[in-house]
Amino acid sequence: MNLVAKEYVTCRHREDGALVLSEFTGAAHELREAYIHNPHDIQGLKNRIVQAIRDTPEEQHRRMKALRATVRSHDVQEWAAKFLASLQSAPIEPAQKDVEDLTDDARA
Numbered sequence: 001m002n003l004v005a006k007e008y009v010t011c012r013h014r015e016d017g018a019l020v021l022s023e024f025t026g027a028a029h030e031l032r033e034a035y036i037h038n039p040h041d042i043q044g045l046k047n048r049i050v051q052a053i054r055d056t057p058e059e060q061h062r063r064m065k066a067l068r069a070t071v072r073s074h075d076v077q078e079w080a081a082k083f084l085a086s087l088q089s090a091p092i093e094p095a096q097k098d099v100e101d102l103t104d105d106a107r108a
Helices: 003-013 042-056 057-073 076-089 096-107
Strands: 020-022 035-037
Touching: 003 057, 020 042, 035 042
Parallel strands: 020 035
Antiparallel strands: none
């Protein structure tokens, strides 16, 4: 679902349309300008869909432009850079407590 949402946003070259997204998807944490809803709240979901349809073209454009900027800036290169930076900042030796926990788990 995360990739599908981002692909949809990427394909909206005219910056039109609307993205209705469950709050339980990982992409909801990144794509804050989507019409986010709780899928267990049926009336709330219906209201969000109606809002997405009825919003002015200007509001839809504003949201989609922001979504596209987010997707553009949070690409695989950025993810890889953050991942490698976190690896570089990780301790070379495991903490003694971590070693003890692993030893305890092996005995169990």
